[in-house]
Amino acid sequence: MKTRLKIHNITAFITAALVIITGISLAACCIAIYVSGGDQPFSREAVGKYLKYVMIQGVATLELVIFGIVLKFAFPLDKEKLRAKPNILVTRKKLTEKLQKRDEILLRTDEKINREKKYRKKMSLGLASIITALGIASILFATLIDYSVSDINGYVIKVSVFAFSLAFIGGGLIYAYDILSKKSYKREIDALKSLLVIANSDVPAPEMPETKDRKPALVNLARVSIITVAVAFIVLGIFNGGMSDVLGKAVRICTECIGLG
Amino acid sequence: MKKEKSLKPKLTFKRRLIQLYAALLTNANIKGFATGSIFLGNTKSACVPGLNCYSCPGAVGACPLGSLQNALASTKKTVPYYMLGIILLYCIMLGRWICGFLCPFGLIQDLLHKIKTPKLKKSRVTRILSYFKYVLLVFFVVIIPLAYMLKDMPLPAFCKYICPAGTLGGAISLLLHPNNAPMFEMLGPLFTWKFALMISILVGCVFIYRLFCRFICPLGALYGLFNKISVLGIKLEKKKCIDCGLCVAKCKVDIKEVGDHECISCGECISVCPTKAISWKGSKIILPENEIPEKATAEEKEAITKKREKRVFTLRIIAAVLMIAVLATSLVYFNFIYKAPEANTDIGTGEFNVEDYRGKVVVINFWGTWCSGCKKELPAFDRIASEFEDKNVVVVTVHTSGTEGWEEPDIYIDKNLKGSKMLFVRDVKVEGAAFDTYYKALGGNGNYPMTLVLDDKGVINYHTTAEMTYDELLAEVEAALAKDTSGINPDELFEGYYIGDLCPSMDLEFIDLID
Structure with missing residues (x-):
C-alpha cells in the first residue's frame, strides 16, 4: 500500500508540473507568436512553428493523465486505510x-x-x-x-x-x-x-427547543412573488422588443467577446 | 448495525450524467464545429441557464451574462425587462443548482480537477477571495456597460476582458476551422491577454476545485444571492442538525453553512450528514408522503416506503424517457433539419447599386450602431472619402437592416458624421434569415465590421472582417487605384465574395439623413 501511495503521489506531482509547464508554454507561445510575427502577427506559419513544441508537451501531459487514470483503476488505493x-x-x-x-x-x-x-x-x-x-x-x-x-x-x-x-x-x-x-x-x-x-x-x-417555524410560508410567498415578477418581465420584454434584441446579438459573432478585438 | 450504502458514487455519477446532458443540449449544433460557423436560428432568443458563449459554434441559445451586459449597454436606454425576467426566473427556480448540474463550464472544471495532482484545499483566504466575484459582477457586468452606454459605445466588459468560456468555446473553436483563417488577422493584445487568462484559469482548475466558479463567475454570484430561497437546491433542517461540521468539512467550496450563497448544490454533503439533516429541496412537491409518521406501525411504514419507491421508480423512467426524447429531437433538428434561408440579392428595391460605380474604386463597409468596433473605424473611412472625393473613389457604408435596439443610423450619422462624403445605405433582411441579404451575399458570417475594396471593374481586391485603421485602408485604396485593370473583362468573371471574384450587386435603399 505504501509503495502504491508513493507511485500515486509521484505521478501526481509530475502531472502537476507538466500541466503547469504546458499552460505557461501555451501562454508564452501566444506572446511569442504575436511578438515575432511582424506585419502578420498570427500567420499560419508562425503559429505552426511554435505550436508543435507545445503539442509535444501537451501529448506528454495527456499520456501522464491517462497513466494516472489507469493507475487509479488498476492499482486502487484503499482510502479507508490511508485516512x-x-x-x-x-x-x-x-x-x-x-x-x-x-x-x-x-x-x-x-x-x-x-x-x-x-x-x-x-x-x-x-x-x-x-x-x-x-x-x-x-x-x-x-x-x-x-x-x-x-x-x-x-x-x-x-x-x-x-x-x-x-x-x-x-x-x-x-x-x-x-x-x-x-x-x-x-x-x-x-x-x-x-x-x-x-x-x-x-x-x-x-x-432541541420546540419553535414555531413560520419560515416556509414566508419563503413560499417570496418565491411566488418573484416568479410572478419574472414572468411579467419576460412578457413585457417580448412585447417591447427585448427578445428580438437578444436574438439579433446572439446570431452575430461577437468578436469583442471572444478576444478578437 | 446494518451498514449504510455510501450515497457518494451514485450521486456523483448521476450529477456527471446530468452535466453532460446539459452541455450537449446547450451545444446541440454539432454541425457548427464541422462548418466553423455559429447557429443562426430563433432558439438563440432564449438564454441557457449556464455560462455558454453564443459565439460558440455549437451554442443553440444565448448566454445570460453576455445578453445582460449587451442589454444594459444598449443605447436604447430602456430597462432590459426580458433579460432581467429570464435571469430572475433562473435565480428563483434553480439558484446555484445550475452551477452544480447545468453549467458546461462547470463540467469542464470538474473534469480538469480530476487530473491527479496535489490539490489546494479551501481556507480563510479562499473564503475571502470568493467575494471577489461580487466585485466583478458590480463593476464589469453592471457599472462599466452602463457607463459606456452613456457614451454610446457598447462594451460588454466581462465578456471582452475576462470570460474564459468565450475564448475557449468561441475563439478557439472558430479559429481551429480552416474557413475562419481570415480571423487570424484580428488577433492582437486583447486575444493574448484573454488566452493567457483562460490558460491560467484552466490550469488553476486542476489544482483548485472550481476556481472560476468560486472566485470569478459573476453569474454564480448572482445565482448565489437567491440560493436560500430557490425552489431547487440543497436544504438543511436545523431541527435535525447537531452542528458537527462534517458537511462543511466535506464540502470543497467555501460554504459556511449548507445551502448558503457559495453552495453549488452538488449534494456531496448529503451522504456525510450523520442525522440526515441535509436533503434536496422540492422533494415534497413530487413525493408528498416523504415523511413517515412517527406513530406509524412497522407494517404501515413498510407500505409507505414501498409506495414511495414505486413512485420514485416511475418518475425516474418518465424523466429519463423525456430527457432522451428532448436531446434526440434537438440533435436531429439542429444538425439535419434546420437550414438557414439562402441570400437572394434579387429582392432589393433601392436606388444604390454598386454596378453604377464601375470605373471607380469602391470601398464597401458593413456596420451597425450596435457594434463598437464599427463605430471606432468609421472616422477612418470618412477621412478616406473626403481625401479621395475627386480621385475616383467612393466609400459606401451599409448599415444592418435592424438596429437590435440600438440607435437609428440616421441619428448616429447626424451626431457624429454630419457632412460626410460617404454614402449611407441600408441592407435588407428576409423574414426568417439570420443575416442581412447583401451582407450574406458578400460572405458575411456574423463578424462585424466587414470591409471590401473593389477595383474600378468591380472585382474584389481586398476583403476583411477586421477593424481597419486609416493607414491600412489608405494602403488598400491606393493599391486598388494603382491596379492595371485594362485586361479584365467583368463578364468573364465568377460572381462571389473571394478576392478576385466579381462583387455581387444589389439594389439598396439610401438612409434618409437628417438635414
Missing part, C-alpha cells in the same frame, strides 16, 4: 479510544507544536514578503518603464509582466495565509464528541 477519518459506524469503545488518544497527543506535544508554529510563522512571513516584494517590483517595473502604446511588442511584454506579477502577489499572499492558518484539532474533537452522543444510547440526545 484516519471518524467513521460514523464505529463502536462506542473505539470512539472513546480515539478521543483519548487525540487528547493525549495534544497534551504531550502542545509545547512542541507551539515552537514549530513560531518557526514556521517566521519562515512563511519571510517567504511571503519576498514573493510579494518581487510582485510589487514587477508591477513597478512594468508601469515605470517607458513603453509607448504604439510599440505593440512593448505593450504585450508590459501586459504579460503585469499579469504574471499579479499572479506572484496573489500566490504569495495565499501561500502566506495558508501556512499561517491554525490547524485546529478542536473541530475534529467536537465532531467526534457529537458522534459519541449519537452512538451512545445511554446519553440522551441534546434537547
